[in-house]
Amino acid sequence: MDSDPGPLPPGDGPSNPNANPRPDPEPKPQEYTEEGRLSSLTLEDSGNAAGARAAASNGSLSADFYSGDEIEEEEPAAASDSVDEVQRAAGEARASSSHGGVAWRGNLEEDGDAPPSPSSSGYAGERGSSGESGIEEDDASVSWRKRKKHFFVLSHSGKPIYSRYGDEHKLAGFSATLQAIISFVENSGDRIKFVRAGNHQVAFLVKGPIYLVCISCTEEPYGALRGQLELIYGQMLLILTKSVNRCFEKNPKFDMTTLLGGTDAVFSSLIHSFGWNPATFLHAYTCLPLAYATRLAAAAILQDVADSGVLFAILMCKHKVVSLVGAQKASLHPDDMLLLANFILSSESFRTSESFSPICLPRYNAMAFLYAYVHFLDEDTYLILLTTSSDAFYHLKDCRIRIEAVLVKSNVLCEAQRSMVDGGLCVEDLPVDSSIRSGSLSPHLGLDKTAVGSLSSRLGTGGPAGLWHFIYKSVYLDQYVSSEFSAPINNSNQQKRLYRAYQKLYASMHDKGTGPNKTQFRRDENYVLLCWITQDFELYAAFDPLADKV
């Protein structure tokens, strides 16, 4: 692309809709074998297949679904616009992520290659890949069945939309089975949440005409898997908005893969982040550590542009926020930030040029597009300006030039780079002064001051008192800080295991029926985990499993 491209007027959509052509064969239900038996069996039992599907649709679609043809002709302008817009946006997304082509390093233990620390995103090998790996696999392959964590998205008519592993088109039969299970339970007036068999858990999420399924043997609790499916759905909305439902109202057999073509990398990187990014289960964002004055300088200039009709101005460094400013009363949900950052970081084209593309923030308004002006100021740091106006490109470009000038002048970019290199908090740097500890943790948790001193002599295997890692979330600010990984937890598998242990702890503390609990101490052969929740904060900490309660 040009170094200074013109705006991409929204109406024109993607410059090259065929950037990533995909095969689009019709699913062949007759190809499946044992799963076919299930679907035929279950549907048969319910009386008749067609009836089952119609009934399933009934709950989620508006009444005018049944007069689809009529609507197609007399569709109010607004609605058809939005369908068009969905398709256009999809093209945009496709264009955004159609570059690059470094293949994902695929292997069965692929769940293991998390980036070394949460402060580095580890996208190098991932960017722009189409599909995670095993594109040749399907549900008949042993390797496919042995994958640790599958994600599927399908339509209520059983058409595959996305599969983490394998070509979704080859998984049509499998997809039909999932659809049969979900709609069978729906027909009985119920909604399936999960199925468990041994170490495997199958989690289901129904979102109108879109069904999401995760099959995992990763030990994550249902609540965590469900949260991940919600995020995948949110990522889909970010690209398409909820008005994609109208496509299904018009045509229940609508094939959504065309709309999402080329966005595989976005979903891959989101799924990958479930294993390393605590924001995915904490529902909070993290900030880049910066000197107060530096951040103030960044905030001042962002505030300046926010006053000129920008809804949100966000300066980010990879997944960490440098500064965030919203227009009056507008607040940005941490999940939206996560999805937006993931979308931008996993789409190569944002890095090569300034972009202006429609995106939807599902928690802000799932029905409407906003327009995001995105520009990378350096390798890691990028500016996002969100507006409701589709013709604000030149204005936002001007804003960006102004902001960039101020940031350069006030050294913010350099500081941010330095902070990236320096990393975040280290447990080794924590003060071992017992008076400080007693001021924070001791009174409630009964930590014995005298023991802190003796344990802290074991530096090199973590911080004081055998502390290995911690996450602190401020409930009020929607922010968290997480320590860098150190000594005993130094490879990605160990890091992922710790995050999963945190997820379990999170789920246990926030149980819908009994939670939130106040404190929890949990010891197994890997860690001592401690969680402390108040109205103001949540603290998650991992210690040496041999650490004492005192």
Next chain:
Amino acid sequence: MTAINEGIQFCIFDLRRGQHEGQEIDKILFFSPSDCPFPTQLSVIGLCEGIITFTRIFSPEAPCEVIEAERHSHVFYEAESDIWMVMVVDKNKDAESIWRGDALRDILKEVHSLFTMFHGSLRALLEKQPSGELARSHLYSFITDYLTDFHVGKKIQMPSFRDCLSERKTIQMLTISREVAIEVQSLVTVIGSSCIGNTICNSMILFQDLLVSTTLSPDDTTNLFTYAVLRLTPHALTSNTNSWSYLRKGTSAPNVAANTAVSNAGSASEGYQHRSRDTSPGGQSQRFHIPRPLQRDKWSKRKDGFVVTDVWGAEVGTSIPLSPTLWLQQTEERAYLCVYQHRNLTIMLLIPVCLMINGEQGLSLVKKQLFENASQKIINVEEKLSRGWGGENAYHVSGYRYLLVDRDMGISRASPPGKVTTLTKDSLLALNKLREEVDLEKSRAKRDKPDSRKDFEVCIRARNNAWIIAKVTRGRELYMVLEKANETLLFASDAVEKFSNRYCDGAFSLD
């Protein structure tokens, strides 16, 4: 009938049967409520079978355990190869409808082991009579009788979160002094050797609902203990109450289903074609007699101290009731069950059927002999046990609400039911939730490393400020609720430490 079984469905099906289209109904071996229309039964089983097939794609070794939906839970248990038991519980009835999956699965396991103890395996019954009617009619009367213990008013109510401080399929032991233990041992020797020649018979002795002694294998002990507490102990004989739940003590079981059930089965295949709304086999031919060991109020204590029943039918051509028999897993043989009761002491003697050549006549001789040889010892032991017995709150530990389980021995001990009821609903819900987490950890650890045992502990300060504690170590489990407790974690761990040192020989103590 529908009202009675509202909220729970219970089914047993055999995946080796009914594989051809139109014959699906042949899969069903049992379905409760029995008046549930066939299409509904088939749709429940269809979903279960579909999910079993589906989960095998990813988990060929470990079978499907649960389907959790918003309004129902399906709990699975593969009782015998390809024979599945599934319980479907409805969550929406009231706020009490919160269960622990493993506790429900334990019910399925319990009913299956009891069934096997009396009738042998289902596969064997199906092989004996391939049309399945034998198995169906046995299951029908057995499970219907079993479920009467769960009747509350007109509904079947499964153990809920309120029962999280108790453990099914374990035995509860009476703690006795060394001196009494020696006397008990001598009694066991006398009754064991009092029957025939040199053969030593197995026996089991209960004081009230607690085990005093057993010579049976752990599995046989658990099964017979469960049965005794359900039907044989003084408490079971005198009361009409449900023995399993402390909450529902005092509510009388309506007994409706059991009384309406006909113990003889009809031709299932025919019956199924014609009766669309009733799976209860009955009203047809009287081809085989089916003993109904779980039928309520069928055991009674005779003046001579023997506890007898006529549910095993009568000797051919006479009115002399046949003695009950059961199948022992350890010896792989059938044995007569002789029950003798003196006040709070229940003695069960198991005489191998093969040794009783002259049947009932021989048995009454053995009984007579037993009475003559052992009656004084029995009186002595009963007296001593009664004297040392601390009453129903004997195992209460002030300030604690606890459950201790020893998996290797199959033993549990818990706070007395009356004390558990003083806990708030929040505490019980939190413990129930924690137990679910522990169940998952345990079963996962068992699958991943069958040889090593996972040790871990969790202490939660719940929303209501109670400490909810679970500690698993070397095959033993301790669950505890401490209400009105200090907020420091040290308090909680000290409490566990004290309890462990005092009551568990330090099994849960540090180091």
